[in-house]
Structure formats: structure tokens, C-alpha cells
Amino acid sequence: MSDSSAHSYWKANIRLVLSLLCVWFFISFGCGILFVDALDNIRFGGFKLGFWIAQQGSIFVFVALILIYIRAMDKLDDKYNLESSNHSESTPKEDSQ
């Protein structure tokens, strides 16, 4: 992989990780802890919303975040591996491996 594509791969990776971590923080520390009392005013079924997010909902979100990450990274890898193999045909020995 060339230096510039390695660089843009890393940037895309960081962007993805940061946005997923924002959701992670918002749901767990935000909804599950900081705003839990406010959210408790909303009810659905036998649950208060804040309590439910704290004890169950957040865990479902964590699972979803990792699954999104796996899919997005696999796509990103495919994209860049493809580019790097094209590269090596035209510009040999630029590989950073």
C-alpha cells in the first residue's frame, strides 16, 4: 500500500471509530447515567425509559456498534486492498509491507 493511500485509510478508520465512540458515550454515560432521571419520566410498557437504557438498551446498542464497525471495516479493507493491488501493478515496490 502506498503512503498516501495508507494515510487516507487511516483517516477513514479514525473517522469511523470516533463517530461510533460518540454514540457509545452518548448512550452509556449520557442516557444511562447523566440524563437517566429525566428519561425516567418517559414510560413504555412496564419500563421507565432511563432505567431500561441503563440496564438493557445500552447493551443492545453496544452490540449494534460493534457489528456496524465490523461491516464498515471489512468494506474499507476491501476498498483499499483493491487499490493497493492495482497500485502495485503500475508502481512496483512502493509497498509499505
Next chain:
Amino acid sequence: MSVQIWTYLFIFLSFSLYIGIAIWSRAGSTKEFYVAGGGVPPLANGMATAADWMSAASFISMAGLISFLGRDGTFYLMGWTGGYVLLALLLAPYLRKFGKFTVPDFIGDRYYSQSARLIAVFCAIAISFVYVCGQMQGAGIVFSRFLEVDFTTGVLIGMAIVFFYAVLGGMKGITYTQVAQYCVLIFAFMVPAIFISILMTGQPIPQIGFGSELTEAYGGGYLLDRLDGLSEQLGFDTYTEGQRSTQDVFFITAALMFGTAGLPHVIIRFFTVPNVRDARKSAGYALVFIAILYTTAPAVAAFARTNLINTVNNAEYVAVPEWFSKWEDTGLIVFDDKNNDGRIQYVGDPEINELNVNRDIMVLANPEIAELPNWVVALVVAGALAAALSTAAGLLLVISTSVAHDMLKRTFMPGISEKQELLYARLSIFVAVLVAGYYGINAPAYVAQVVAFAFGLAAASFFPAIVLGIFQKSMNKEGAIAGMVVGFSITASYIIYFKIINPAADSADNWWLGISPEGIGALGTLANLLVALAVSRFTPEPPTEVQAIVENIRLPGEVVTS
């Protein structure tokens, strides 16, 4: 058949399975012993990670703790699952790409320093010891109650089993027994939960039963409303409201999350898969498998609490069910008839309350309280043992690799042959089992509490050092070492002060910034990060070949072997 016969049957069957797997998967090389040869499929690794991760604390104690903590118990639920997001996004793929055997391997090579390696060895051993004692204690509780042997004998039986398959198979044996143990423990946790959910709410899925209405026999109304009502009526804290300060819950959750991501026995599981993609995938599988138990646990907690109050409060002492007397024999339920009326007053006011229930027994006692069939009760016992033993084995392996690989092979005795290294690895597991057994028998606090300290230490030492090592190319050895030492020391001294030196002062009034010893790891993590970043600014940059390693681990593709 009686509970005891069922218990013996299940324990015999599950233990024969573990031993059979251990014999089938003996390790012949150090690579097999340390990382199962590096060829574990992601699905199997996900299950093994889940079993490795879900300890006696998750299986036996957590739901019980939550049932007494109510909403505050959230920090266990979110802390012990949310950490996987960090692990999957920030650590697992990169450490797999790095492709060595242990966490000190990474720290030592990335920070080009033998002192950094040795500090990492010290932290890994300290963390794993604290944690493994909790597992032994858990196994001891289970044996002493259900096989009616004494606690010490119980711990000894647990030690013997773990010793057998960990020494024989190393990581390879541990991985495949953990896969089996995951199946046993999740089945054992779910069956009674489903039973109780149907019994109390008519809803087979406990996660939904948690928010459903109780059946007529249990008085109707939503479960959680009913539980809040009962709690208020008897003077306990309202179940769905928090009692601890927000900042304390915040810090404990953070400490458990960072700790989850920094625990060496979990991290090394990602060295066992073939490549980076599989490392990511197995982190996903692991959290799915863990979430099955973790989303059920709060439901079990609420069911158990309601049931306990309904069953024991105001019951006549002479007419209590059999399980009550049996737990009394172990000293884990204590009844003191203060007003001599022959009835159990179970209320919030400590002056009038006559009943003390150890929180660790709730999951184990739950099927009996709900009067489930004997085989279900016995199944829970087998599950609890699977949880304790699988985690203990993973931890013992970390101790053994730290000694044999990091300390001897990589530092003090680089000349030893692979065969000798393997022998040292087996010997150190042997010693570790003995020490862990000793501290399991003479341990200080509740299982989950002991374990919570291991998290604080892992959070404050490894997590920042590894994350910075990957994401901050200019991080150098001076920064990383200073950070680990400061983070570990702050956390350890705070915990030791409040738990050992001056336990009388362990209350919110004396805590620093209102943070309990369980949550101090989060502050330790922060201190580690800040110190590392500050020190690295005033000291020389890492050498270019180290910066090249960092460049390399950031890219997927072929695993580097050096």
C-alpha cells in the same frame, strides 16, 4: 431424583467433558501453549472469549448484586459490556496485527524497553492474581453449598480441575474447554431465567418479562412497579431509582469499561485467531454471546428480589423452605429473631430487620426460591462452576506466559530452548494455582468486589499504554512507563487504603471527589494518559523502526512475524 444426585450427575458429566477436551487438545509447542497455534476460528474464539470473560462474578454474583443495588447495579451491566466496544474498536485488530503472544510482548516491543516489559509483567500478574482469587472463592461457595463439602475442600477441587487442563493443554486446551463451558453456562443461566419469567409473567423471554405484568398468582401489575412498591413498603431503597451519586456511578462504569478493555486474559484471546478480520469478527461474536447473559441478568435480578421478599417476609421461621435452612448452614443467610415472634421481619431498617442474605447467593438460590424442578437447580450449579473455572484458567495462563515467556525467555534467560520454556510455563501455572487457591480460601470481600479491583488496576495500567501505543506514534518509552507507574500506583494505593489499611473510613464522606474505590480506576486511567502525554513531550521521540512498527500495525493485511 434429589438436587444432590442431579448435581453430582451434571458436575460429573461436565467435568468429564472438560477433561476429555483437555486430553484431546494437548499442547506440543509454545505457540500452541500460548496462543492455541493461532488458528482458532472466530466463532469459537467468540465463545471462548465470552466464557473467559464471564466469570464467577458475572454468573453467580452479578444478578444478586443488582437485585440489592437496583438501578445502581447498572455500572456492572454497562461497564462489563461497554468495554467491548473499546476493545473491538481500539485494541483487538491492532494487537492481532502486531501478532505476538502476550500483552507485555506488545508493551516491551512497542516501547523498546525491558523496564516497560517488566512493569507490564508485574501489572499482568498482579491483576490476574486479584481476579483469579475471586474465581476460586466462587467455586468454593458453590461446592460447599451444593456438594455439602466444606469451603476449603471446595476450593481444592476447583484448583485440581483447572490445574489439570490448563497445565496439559495451555491455551489450546483452555480455548476448547472454554467453548464447552460457554455452552454449559449460558444454558444453565437461561433455563431457570426462562422458567421464572414464564412463572411470574407468562412471558418466555426474560428480557421482555422484565417489563411485563405479573400473573394473577403474583398479584398482577407491572413487575418493576410491584418491586418498587414492595421496596418502599418495607423501607428498602426504591428499586428503579439510584442511590449512589451520579459521579460515583459514572466513574465506576468508566473504570469497569476501561478495565474490560485492558484485561490481559481477554486481550490475549485475540492473538489466537488467524488474522485481523477474524479478530474484529470474534470481538463481535464475543459481545453477542455475552449480551445474551447480560441482558437477562437484570431481569433475573428483579425476579429474584420480588420472589425473595414475597417468600421470606413475615414467614414463620419454623415453616421456611428447605433451601433457606441449607443456606443458613453455610452462614450465607443469617436470621436473628430480634422480637421473638417466630416470624421473619425482612425490612430496610437495620434496627428491626432480622434477616441478612449474602448477595452472592441470589442466582444460586433463585431456582429453589421459585420452586423449579431439581434438575434446573443442579444445572445452575454446573453453570456456575463452568463460569468460575473457565475464567480461572484464562487468568492462570496469563500468569504463566508472563513468567515463562516475558520474564524468562524475553528478559532473564533468552538462551532457553522451547522445551524448557514450555516446562517453565507449566511449572508457573502450578505455582499460580496454589497461590490462587490459598487466597481464594482466605479472601477479603465479596466475589464481585474483589474482581472489581482487578478492573481498576487493568484500566489504570494497560489500557492507556496500549491505546497510546497504537494511536499516538510519538509516544515514547519514558511517557508510557511514567504513565503506567503513576496510574497503577494511584489506583492501588487508593484501594489498599480504603479496603485494607482503613476500612472504617470507606464511606462517601471521605472519598476523593466522591469516587468510591471501585471507581478510582477511571481516575487512574486519566492520570496515566495525562502523565504519559506530558512526559513524552519533553523526552526524545521513539526510534524510527518503532514508528515503522506503529505504521504497520495500523494497516490490515498479512500478519508480521519477527
